[in-house]
Amino acid sequence: MxxxxxxxxxxxxxxxxxxxxxxxxxxxxxxxxxxxxxxxxxxxxxxxxxxxxxxxxxxxxxxxxxxxxxxxxxxxxxxxxxxxxxxxxxxxxxxxxxxxxxxxxxxxxxxxxxxxxxxxxxxxxxxxxxxxxxxxxxxxxxxxxxxxxxxxxxxxxxxxxxxxxxxxxxxxxxxxxxxxSIDRLTHVWLGAFLAGAFLVLSVHAYYLLRNRHVEVSKQAFKIALVVAAVFSLGQLFTGHHSAEGVAENQPAKLAALEGHFDSLAVADMYLMGWVDKNTQEVTGIGIPGGLTFLLNYDFETPVRGLNSFPEDERPTALNAIFQFYHFMVAFGMAMIGLSLLGLYFWWKGTLFEQRWLLWIFVFAVLMPNLANQFGWFAAEMGRQPWVVYGLLRTSDALSKAVTANQVLFSLxxxxxxxxxxxxxxxxxxxxxxxxxxxxSPMEDHRSRQEGMAAAAGQWT
Incomplete structure (x- = not known):
């Protein structure tokens, strides 16, 4: 290789x-x-x-x-x-x-x-x-x-x-x-807050399902749920603002993220799909003119596509970039929906009676971590073939003395x-x-007393 x-x-x-x-x-x-x-x-x-x-x-x-x-x-x-x-x-x-x-x-x-x-x-x-x-x-x-x-x-x-x-x-x-820098920093920060909040939600949902540490778990779950709801909604806005910045500063990357090939045309927004690099087509479910509307707030302004850039300045792994980006968005929307659903049942006073929802929260710990990973993959692969955008190509940035066998062995x-x-x-x-x-000291004292009472009962 x-x-x-x-x-x-x-x-x-x-x-x-x-x-x-x-x-x-x-x-x-x-x-x-x-x-x-x-x-x-x-x-x-x-x-x-x-x-x-x-x-x-x-x-x-x-x-x-x-x-x-x-x-x-x-x-x-x-x-x-x-x-x-x-x-x-x-x-x-x-x-x-x-x-x-x-x-x-x-x-x-x-x-x-x-x-x-x-x-x-x-x-x-x-x-x-x-x-x-x-x-x-x-x-x-x-x-x-x-x-x-x-x-x-x-x-x-x-x-x-x-x-x-x-x-x-x-x-x-x-x-x-x-x-x-500011757009990307706020996006990273909020992604980190969500990773921590969903870990807390997962662990304390597990305790509640197992009927362990019930009271403290209810308190921790509510705190983490508020954090998750606030910052998952905030992530929606920071992500949109970051996309506007990518459209202005790295239009080739945006075209790769959305599978947009036409040199200058109204761009669709795909909810899911598959990019065929050879035929320059995307097969999937999309909103006609959706990307144009998100960027320009109308359905008529054209958006630059991949064909407007020299072939050696376009990202190569188009389908992978497209999939990573859309998985990130999908997990982000799922976190919003799950958090708001939790708040709804909390408002109704039945949050901790929804065992099916608690089980979802147990496994939802994966969502922010996968979203963070996929977001970075999309951002870094979308920057290719540049390691420093417009200045230094990735192929020129390598060490000249390192061989493929050495890299493979260390990998x-x-x-x-x-x-x-x-x-x-x-x-x-x-x-x-x-x-x-x-x-707590009170609970520890109570458990010792219950243990002594049980032991006394056995002797009598």
């Missing part, structure tokens, strides 16, 4: 595996902040129990996320040396900012968050939880800024020529606020190690979920 394809597969695999964990950490951080804030306000011990329980799961996702994220930085040097030289000034600035503004904040408060429950006051612990969550949010800021610059470069000039060319920042804030090793890491994650997560939230 070609070294470029293997290098892309390896990086996609490591990034996709890593990206399971940061969104969960950001989303769980928000839930933890809410729980501790409610505990400070109400002094209700249930919120304290829930905060401690979800902190343990947060620590697990955070730890694996950090470990798997380091690998990608080494891949920049081993497989993508030309790319690293070309964007080093930009990426270096963003990663340095992440270390200063994000990692320092997270690491400064992480120890207090994990080990300070009985050593600092509840107010100080809440501040530590807030600090760790904000640190994870800031970390996402700089990673998304760096990636967004690849999509829509700004604030730079090119130094050197040919293979020695590289981008240098001339306006740091223009680089930070490049045309796509196999990565797959084996990451499979073990994922198995360990699932094992530890399952272990913590089976244990559940610790009993």
């Amino acid at each position: 070609d070294v470029e394809i293997l290098a892309r597969i390896q990086f996609a695999f490591t990034v996709a595996f890593h990206y399971i964990y940061p969104p969960l950490s950001i989303g769980l951080g928000l839930i933890m902040v809410i729980l501790e804030g409610l505990y400070l306000r109400t002094k209700n011990e249930s919120y304290h129990r829930l905060a401690r329980f979800w902190t343990k799961i947060f620590a697990l996702t955070f730890g694996i996320g950090v470990a798997t994220g380091i690998v990608m930085e080494f891949e920049f040097g081993t497989n993508w040396a030309t790319y690293s030289r070309y964007v080093g000034d930009v990426f270096g600035s963003a990663l340095a900012a992440e270390g200063i503004f994000a990692f320092a904040l997270e690491s400064g408060f992480l120890g207090v968050l994990l080990f300070g429950w009985n050593r600092v006051s509840p107010r100080v612990h809440f501040i530590a939880t807030l600090g760790v969550w904000l640190g994870s949010m800031f970390s996402a800021v700089w990673i998304v800024v760096a990636n967004s610059w690849q999509q829509t470069p700004a604030g730079y000039h090119i130094v050197g020529e040919g293979m020695d060319a590289r981008a240098e920042i001339i306006d740091f804030w223009a680089m930070v606020f490049n045309p796509s 196999i090793l990565f797959f084996a190690i990451y499979a073990l890491l994922f198995a360990l994650f699932v094992y530890l997560l399952n272990k913590k979920i089976k244990h559940g939230p610790d009993d």
Whole structure:
């Protein structure tokens, strides 16, 4: 297999595996902040129990996320040396900012968050939880800024020529606020909040179905349901705004996402379908003129299609891009519908009597994670053949000394190690979920008394 394809597969695999964990950490951080804030306000011990329980799961996702994220930085040097030289000034600035503004904040408060429950006051612990969550949010800021610059470069000039060319920042804030960074950041943040909320919904729906930790699970479920409803609806608006930005800044990508081939014509919006690259046709269910209306608010304004671009500047894996994008949208709409359905039964006072709905929530934990993955696949594959849009082609960004056999061998090793890491994650997560939230002092005292009474009954 070609070294470029293997290098892309390896990086996609490591990034996709890593990206399971940061969104969960950001989303769980928000839930933890809410729980501790409610505990400070109400002094209700249930919120304290829930905060401690979800902190343990947060620590697990955070730890694996950090470990798997380091690998990608080494891949920049081993497989993508030309790319690293070309964007080093930009990426270096963003990663340095992440270390200063994000990692320092997270690491400064992480120890207090994990080990300070009985050593600092509840107010100080809440501040530590807030600090760790904000640190994870800031970390996402700089990673998304760096990636967004690849999509829509700004604030730079090119130094050197040919293979020695590289981008240098001339306006740091223009680089930070490049045309796509804000849209993509808000979309990523909301996707992370949904990942955390649906994990909480899944676990506590499971407890309710098994009649375990019933009271605290009802409280946690309601909190997570509100978070899921608010941010799933918000994701609809950020996604639409992001699509408008793609239409303006990366029209070839938009055409690939929607399977639009005509050079300049009214564009349909497909709900589902199959793209045939050879015949330049999409077979599926669509809304005539729907894409034109979403972009221009009329059914007449033409939209640029793939045929208006040179063939060597079009994305190649058109059907895969189309499917990933539409799966992301489908999961997003499903999360909206499921969240609103939960709110409806809550309003009617029968939420926890709907066992069929609770079972759906148990498995719905997959939806935000798959939507996050598919969204990134669509965004990165839609940018091809550019690794830096309009400036550096992916085929030119490779390391010249790395062979296909070397990349393949390391890919196999990565797959084996990451499979073990994922198995360990699932094992530890399952272990913590089976244990559940610790009993409150009152419930622990009650259970000891019931145990003593049972023992006394046996003796008599």
